[in-house]
Amino acid sequence: MRGAFSGLRAWLLQRLTAVYMAAFSAFLFLHFATDPPVSFESWRDWVMRPEVSIATFVFFTALLLHAWVGIRDVVLDYLHPMMVRVPVLATVGFGLVALEAWTARILLIS
Amino acid sequence: MRFSIYRYNPEQDSAPWMQGYDIALRPEDRMLLDALIRIKAEDDSLTFRRSCREGVCGSDAMSINGRNGLACITRISDLKEPVELRPLPSFPVIRDLVVDMTLFFKQYHSVRPYLINDEPAPEKEHLQSPEDRDKLDGLYECILCACCTSQCPSSWWNPDKFVGPAGLLQAYRFIIDSRDRATQERLDDLNDPYRLFRCRSIMNCTEVCPRGLSPSRAIEKIRLMMVKGSL
Amino acid sequence: MAEFKQARPVFFDLVRIRFPVGAVASIGHRVSGVVLVLFTPALIYLFDASLRSAQDYQRLGALLDHMLAKALALVIFWAFAHHFLAGIRHLLMDVDVGSSLTAARRSAWVVNVTSVSLALGAGWALL
Numbered sequence: 001m002r003g004a005f006s007g008l009r010a011w012l013l014q015r016l017t018a019v020y021m022a023a024f025s026a027f028l029f030l031h032f033a034t035d036p037p038v039s040f041e042s043w044r045d046w047v048m049r050p051e052v053s054i055a056t057f058v059f060f061t062a063l064l065l066h067a068w069v070g071i072r073d074v075v076l077d078y079l080h081p082m083m084v085r086v087p088v089l090a091t092v093g094f095g096l097v098a099l100e101a102w103t104a105r106i107l108l109i110s
Numbered sequence: 111m112r113f114s115i116y117r118y119n120p121e122q123d124s125a126p127w128m129q130g131y132d133i134a135l136r137p138e139d140r141m142l143l144d145a146l147i148r149i150k151a152e153d154d155s156l157t158f159r160r161s162c163r164e165g166v167c168g169s170d171a172m173s174i175n176g177r178n179g180l181a182c183i184t185r186i187s188d189l190k191e192p193v194e195l196r197p198l199p200s201f202p203v204i205r206d207l208v209v210d211m212t213l214f215f216k217q218y219h220s221v222r223p224y225l226i227n228d229e230p231a232p233e234k235e236h237l238q239s240p241e242d243r244d245k246l247d248g249l250y251e252c253i254l255c256a257c258c259t260s261q262c263p264s265s266w267w268n269p270d271k272f273v274g275p276a277g278l279l280q281a282y283r284f285i286i287d288s289r290d291r292a293t294q295e296r297l298d299d300l301n302d303p304y305r306l307f308r309c310r311s312i313m314n315c316t317e318v319c320p321r322g323l324s325p326s327r328a329i330e331k332i333r334l335m336m337v338k339g340s341l
Numbered sequence: 342m343a344e345f346k347q348a349r350p351v352f353f354d355l356v357r358i359r360f361p362v363g364a365v366a367s368i369g370h371r372v373s374g375v376v377l378v379l380f381t382p383a384l385i386y387l388f389d390a391s392l393r394s395a396q397d398y399q400r401l402g403a404l405l406d407h408m409l410a411k412a413l414a415l416v417i418f419w420a421f422a423h424h425f426l427a428g429i430r431h432l433l434m435d436v437d438v439g440s441s442l443t444a445a446r447r448s449a450w451v452v453n454v455t456s457v458s459l460a461l462g463a464g465w466a467l468l
Contacts, residue, residue: 007301008336015435018428025425040391040398047392060385067378073310074371076303077267099385106389118350126350173352176359199358202349210349263364266353311431312367314360316442327440334435 014069017062024059053107060103064096111135111145112192115156118203126203128194135186142189143170143182157206165320168255172207173199178257178318198260200269214256217273221281221299226292242288249283249328251321252276258315258325264308271304275315275325278306282328285335297336306332366449369456370427373420380417411467419460426452 037043047053071092079085111133118126131149139145143163150156158181159169165183173196174184181195201209227236259265259274273281278300285296300306306329315325360368387404390397404410430448434440439448 006303007307008333008340010303011307011333012337012340015432018432022425022429022432040395043398044392063381067374067381070374071378072303073308074375076308077264095382099382102385102389106385106392116352120349126352173358176357194357196352196357198352200351200353202351204349261358263367310367310371311434313363313442313445316445317361317363324440324442326445327437330435330437330440334437 010069010072013065017066017069020062021059021066024055024062027055047107057103057107060107061100064100068093068096111186113145113149114192114194115149115207116196116203117156117206119155119205130192140186141182142174142184142186142193142195145186145193146170146181146195157208159208166253168253171198171255171257171260171320172196173260178261180255180257180320183320198256200266201256201260209256211256213269214259214274214276215254217259217269217277218254218280220305221273221277221284221296222292223277223280223284225284225287225290226295227289229291236289238288245286245288246283248323249279249286252279252283252323253321255320257318257320261314261318263312263314264310268304268308272308273300273305275309275329278309278332279323279325279328281306282332285332294339297332297339300332301336362446362449362453366427366430366452369423369453370431373424373427373456376416376420377424380420405467411464414467415460415464418463419456422459423452423456426456 037046047056072089075085075088075092079088113131113133114128115131116126117123117129131153133145133149133152135145135148139148141163143160146156146158146160150158158172160182161167161169163170163182165180168180170181171178172181173194174181175190175194178198195207197203197207197209201211201214204210225236254276256276258279259276262275264272265274281296281300284290285293290296309326309329311326311330313326316323316327319325387401391401392398405414430439430452433448434445439445
């Protein structure tokens with residue numbers, strides 16, 4: 001199981017996505033604390049500003065990658081039979097890819 | 111003093127059970143091992159390992175009130191009664207407090223815990239600067255008692271694939287040894303999803319190490335070396 | 342020696358093994374992570390809805406009126422707070438900040454207590 005998502009790579013991916021998400025969460029928190037959206041239009045306009053929608057898309061991508069590494073860790077720890085492990089990981093992986101496509105549709109195609 | 115001790119004799123018992131003991135201690139009985147020897151004098155069927163009785167050989171590791179430690183250096187006065195003694199968690203029990211350490215030592219050997227250096231031997235010894243020698247402090251003192259590995263959840267779930275804190279501490283001891291020449295091979299060997307990266311920095315290992323060592327920190331340092339090496 | 346071939350028992354009773362504060366922070370990290378992953382589809386759904394139309398946007402504001410939604414929101418809030426704080430703790434320990442046992446115990450306490458307090462505070466504010 002050496003390769004793209006094993007060992008160090010998965011760990012690094014987990015840490016890098018964590019750093020991005022922490023920074024983005026802090027930014028979101030500060031933004032909403034100082035300048036909360038007052039209406040649907042102002043909220044939508046703010047989200048659809050290119051820099052915001054791209055940063056948000058990167059956030060969701062980071063979230064889904066982070067989720068993959070985390071769930072994979074949980075599965076490697078607790079689910080040992082391959083008959084269980086492979087379908088679970090496949091389902092999670094498929095689900096995460098679908099969610100990624102969904103966020104791309106929300107944020108990039110409109 | 112009251113004790114509750116895990117008993118299992120494979121020739122008689124179909125399952126382990128807990129036996130209560132109420133034992134009169136003498137003033138010179140200061141460590142848990144003294145009490146165990148006192149109990150064994152009354153009930154010689156009780157089985158446990160011990161040798162040096164001063165925290166150097168690592169034989170008498172056990173679960174003491176739910177926490178792994180060495181009986182010989184655990185003060186009786188620090189223990190809550192009844193003192194519950196069980197074999198090291200997650201290790202197969204051979205009899206009473208004696209466990210099978212085969213897998214533990216297999217993992218230890220898998221990190222090749224010896225100097226690897228195929229260069230022609232120098233005329234005298236392999237010299238090491240005092241600074242390089244200092245890097246081994248906090249690593250070489252491990253007595254392989256298995257308190258850490260037996261308390262580590264990552265080892266519980268994957269004892270056959272995760273090297274475990276004791277083995278990884280020794281891996282780092284050779285990775286940073288200036289005389290060793292297999293540093294990169296050692297790092298590569300640990301870079302898979304299991305051998306090192308099952309560690310979640312829970313730090314149970316460091317919590318229970320009777321020698322006050324920090325396997326979790328050694329693991330962190332190995333990871334940092336891997337990161338630096340991959341840049 | 343056939344009788345020794347029988348399966349050996351193993352002492353592994355999680356109730357009888359003590360979990361130091363760092364282990365509690367760690368299992369909390371894992372549980373909160375799974376909670377957050379399970380919430381992620383809903384988060385994306387809510388985000389999508391908030392951008393769809395003014396009516397959908399308004400309806401989201403009313404979502405927290407339900408008691409069940411409030412309870413769920415609290416669990417998710419705790420999960421986020423715990424995962425965030427425990428994550429920062431691990432990131433710092435990765436670069437050798439606070440990875441001594443004393444410091445790690447203290448930070449684990451801070452993470453466990455702060456996340457629960459924040460969730461309780463948020464619960465109080467919601468009610």
